[in-house]
Amino acid sequence: MDSLQQRSSTVQEPPGATPGYRPTPPPAWKPRTDPAPLLPDAEPFRVLGTDAVAAADPELLRRLYAELVRGRRYNAQATALTKQGRLAVYPSTTGQEACEVAAALALEDRDWLFPSYRDTLAAVVRGLDPVQALTLLRGDWHTGYDPREHRIAPLSTPLATQLPHAVGLAHAARLKGDDVVALAMVGDGGTSEGDFHEALNFAAVWQAPVVFLVQNNGFAISVPLAKQTAAPSLAHKAVGYGMPGRLVDGNDAVAVHQVLTEAVARARRGGGPTLIEAITYRIEAHTNADDATRYRGDSEVEAWRAHDPILLLERELTERGMLDEDGKRAAAEAAETMAAALRERMNAEPVLDPMDLFAHVYAEQTTQLREQAAQLRAELDAESEA
Amino acid sequence: MTTQVAAKPAKPAKPATMAQALQRAMRDAMAEDPTVHVMGEDVGTLGGVFRVTDGLAKEFGEDRCTDTPLAEAGILGTAVGMAMYGLRPVVEMQFDAFAYPAFEQLISHVSRMRNRTRGAMPMPMVIRVPYGGGIGGVEHHSDSSEAYYMATPGLHVVTPATVEDAYGLLRAAIASDDPVVFLEPKRLYWSKSDWSPEAPTQVEPIGKAVVRRRGTSATLITYGPSVPVCLEAAEAAQAEGWDLEVIDLRSLVPFDDETVSASVRRTGRAVVVHESTGFGGPGGEIAARVTERCFHHLEAPVLRVAGFDIPYPPPMLERHHLPGVDRVLDAVARLQWEVGS
Ligand SMILES: Cc1ncc(C[n+]2csc(CCOP(=O)(O)OP(=O)(O)O)c2C)c(N)n1
Numbered sequence: 001m002d003s004l005q006q007r008s009s010t011v012q013e014p015p016g017a018t019p020g021y022r023p024t025p026p027p028a029w030k031p032r033t034d035p036a037p038l039l040p041d042a043e044p045f046r047v048l049g050t051d052a053v054a055a056a057d058p059e060l061l062r063r064l065y066a067e068l069v070r071g072r073r074y075n076a077q078a079t080a081l082t083k084q085g086r087l088a089v090y091p092s093t094t095g096q097e098a099c100e101v102a103a104a105l106a107l108e109d110r111d112w113l114f115p116s117y118r119d120t121l122a123a124v125v126r127g128l129d130p131v132q133a134l135t136l137l138r139g140d141w142h143t144g145y146d147p148r149e150h151r152i153a154p155l156s157t158p159l160a161t162q163l164p165h166a167v168g169l170a171h172a173a174r175l176k177g178d179d180v181v182a183l184a185m186v187g188d189g190g191t192s193e194g195d196f197h198e199a200l201n202f203a204a205v206w207q208a209p210v211v212f213l214v215q216n217n218g219f220a221i222s223v224p225l226a227k228q229t230a231a232p233s234l235a236h237k238a239v240g241y242g243m244p245g246r247l248v249d250g251n252d253a254v255a256v257h258q259v260l261t262e263a264v265a266r267a268r269r270g271g272g273p274t275l276i277e278a279i280t281y282r283i284e285a286h287t288n289a290d291d292a293t294r295y296r297g298d299s300e301v302e303a304w305r306a307h308d309p310i311l312l313l314e315r316e317l318t319e320r321g322m323l324d325e326d327g328k329r330a331a332a333e334a335a336e337t338m339a340a341a342l343r344e345r346m347n348a349e350p351v352l353d354p355m356d357l358f359a360h361v362y363a364e365q366t367t368q369l370r371e372q373a374a375q376l377r378a379e380l381d382a383e384s385e386a
Numbered sequence: 387m388t389t390q391v392a393a394k395p396a397k398p399a400k401p402a403t404m405a406q407a408l409q410r411a412m413r414d415a416m417a418e419d420p421t422v423h424v425m426g427e428d429v430g431t432l433g434g435v436f437r438v439t440d441g442l443a444k445e446f447g448e449d450r451c452t453d454t455p456l457a458e459a460g461i462l463g464t465a466v467g468m469a470m471y472g473l474r475p476v477v478e479m480q481f482d483a484f485a486y487p488a489f490e491q492l493i494s495h496v497s498r499m500r501n502r503t504r505g506a507m508p509m510p511m512v513i514r515v516p517y518g519g520g521i522g523g524v525e526h527h528s529d530s531s532e533a534y535y536m537a538t539p540g541l542h543v544v545t546p547a548t549v550e551d552a553y554g555l556l557r558a559a560i561a562s563d564d565p566v567v568f569l570e571p572k573r574l575y576w577s578k579s580d581w582s583p584e585a586p587t588q589v590e591p592i593g594k595a596v597v598r599r600r601g602t603s604a605t606l607i608t609y610g611p612s613v614p615v616c617l618e619a620a621e622a623a624q625a626e627g628w629d630l631e632v633i634d635l636r637s638l639v640p641f642d643d644e645t646v647s648a649s650v651r652r653t654g655r656a657v658v659v660h661e662s663t664g665f666g667g668p669g670g671e672i673a674a675r676v677t678e679r680c681f682h683h684l685e686a687p688v689l690r691v692a693g694f695d696i697p698y699p700p701p702m703l704e705r706h707h708l709p710g711v712d713r714v715l716d717a718v719a720r721l722q723w724e725v726g727s
Binding site: 137159189361376 | 430
């Protein structure tokens with residue numbers, strides 16, 4: 001603190017300056033935009049527990065609740081599938097469901113979603129077949145769906161690399177005169193990558209209709225946020241690029257939905273990009289392959305369990321008489337039906353054709369690939385004869 | 387390169403893994419030389435996703451074994467600055483395909499700093515990259531990127547295939563005054579040997595291949611994850627009357643022409659085996675060198691067994707892509723070269 005104060009005073013009065021002397025600024029300098037409106041609020045935006053809930057659409061509230069419950073069940077089912085060896089790996093979003101759900105529900109059909117490898121749930125809430133969404137993680141193909149058909153880019157494993165794609169797509173849509181918005185999702189760790197910075201800069205310079213959603217879940221594998229950034233918040237990073245930063249309680253589904261919907265609307269009407277930081281927590285380990293006890297304690301996890309997104313919304317809706325036991329049961333049953341169907345379909349061995357290895361490398365197969373395909377064909381034939 | 391030995395025995399010997407040998411190499415280097423710094427994503431508290439840096443942060447402190455922000459270009463770029471100021475960074479790239487954001491630093495600066503500064507500013511650093519497939523990893527977790535590194539002058543490219551070499555070569559890499567891309571075959575991380583972390587272990591000079599199996603009828607030239615495959619193929623070929631020699635290159639740059647050529651001159655036949663793609667892959671360079679040096683001794687063209695020329699496939703299909711024993715044996719059979727065949 002001390003050194004900070006010292007530093008700010010040196011800026012105002014250079015050491016050795018003549019008393020009373022005021023250096024003139026460079027002739028052409030003035031701020032390009034007023035930074036104040038771009039700055040995030042000091043506290044994460046919240047709706048639950050405030051009177052603002054009364055103004056929310058009751059249909060939306062019930063939809064959010066049902067999707068959260070279904071999303072939680074989806075996470076549990078996918079995690080179980082890793083234990084049965086049906087999925088190679090699953091990065092769970094248990095505890096982060098509000099962000100996933102709100103992300104998908106804030107978009108119109110014509111909009112695009114650019115998910116990271118963790119965001120299968122957002123894709124499913126957007127309407128993607130859960131089995132197709134899990135193809136990458138099951139290991140039968142890299143992307144199990146046609147991105148154009150669903151307007152969901154492939155789940156990106158290299159971190160932050162999907163962000164410039166979102167900017168480019170949104171920019172292209174605008175050039176074509178389409179009112180399409182791209183929503184790009186990234187983790188707190190991913191904000192350290194060069195691609196994150198370049199994407200934000202392009203988006204702001206081009207005033208592209210993009211919304212960046214950072215799910216700050218506390219860790220990048222084992223590395224806590226404090227070792228990732230020294231910024232006051234990740235939302236503050238927006239200001240340096242010239243776009244507004246918003247801070248939201250990522251476990252308050254209503255708040256996340258509201259902030260995202262506003263940012264999407266703003267982008268759609270030509271208002272440019274927004275960076276949103278949702279404060280949330282990764283309840284499970286990084287993936288099933290990770291040992292979280294090496295880098296965090298139980299008490300921290302427990303504190304976040306008390307701030308669970310489903311718990312928060314359920315309590316609020318119950319108190320307001322908008323959700324009763326029947327409503328809860330209906331949501332749970334719908335989730336169970338989804339899980340049972342997913343389990344059953346994932347238990348079926350995927351049918352794979354090894355010749356697919358060569359099918360989609362180029363629009364037209366090269367001579368070399370034709371030769372290699374013939375080699376594999378012969379091997380497979382010999383294998384099936386033996 | 388002087389030969390060094392590991393610290394004296396402390397505990398009784400027990401089988402060790404390649405991951406442990408690598409950890410031990412860093413530990414010994416850090417203990418001996420205070421300028422050695424380990425850095426990367428998750429290398430500290432977690433000990434790396436493969437636990438290769440396990441315990442280093444605890445033993446040497448977070449300034450010597452540092453969890454960096456998640457930014458590969460930043461990691462390698464800051465390592466350049468650290469090396470400029472006299473440190474010896476040992477950088478971990480978490481997985482092969484996640485090293486790509488750092489290629490700008492690697493190619494534009496790390497590899498050519500010595501050259502650009504007429505020798506005034508060497509870049510003694512190690513870039514550790516877990517590489518290759520066969521572990522069921524999802525997309526972007528199984529690339530064999532050695533050809534990119536080999537094509538960049540100024541870098542050494544090294545890859546161990548045994549627990550002992552993992553120790554010996556990493557010690558040599560850290561001691562090297564030039565940047566070394568140290569490729570760690572992930573599927574051998576848990577391979578065991580009788581190597582004891584406490585026993586004295588030879589530091590292997592970078593650039594020397596080793597004959598893993600003596601033979602007379604053909605030479606298999608290979609490295610890293612394909613070494614065990616070739617040894618198995620050599621055993622299997624014996625039944626068919628082939629007595630195969632297996633060479634583990636250990637270092638792709640510099641390349642040990644001497645050991646390889648001497649072997650091929652004796653056997654008259656050679657197959658290069660690796661899992662990275664064949665087209666534009668390391669095998670092409672190796673086959674050309676062998677042909678140039680051994681033309682009059684060759685009884686057949688130098689053949690290559692490689693991964694297909696495709697982006698690394700999803701895990702459920704990787705077994706069709708990775709060159710296994712059968713493909714090596716098929717190639718050996720084709721060495722019965724006759725004119726016109
Ligand atoms: C470019 C790149 N570097 C490293 C990795 C390996 N990796 C996968 S996930 C992960 C941590 C991601 O943390 P964060 O961005 O906070 O997202 P979260 O997993 O918490 O959702 C790392 C280091 C990667 N996928 N891509």
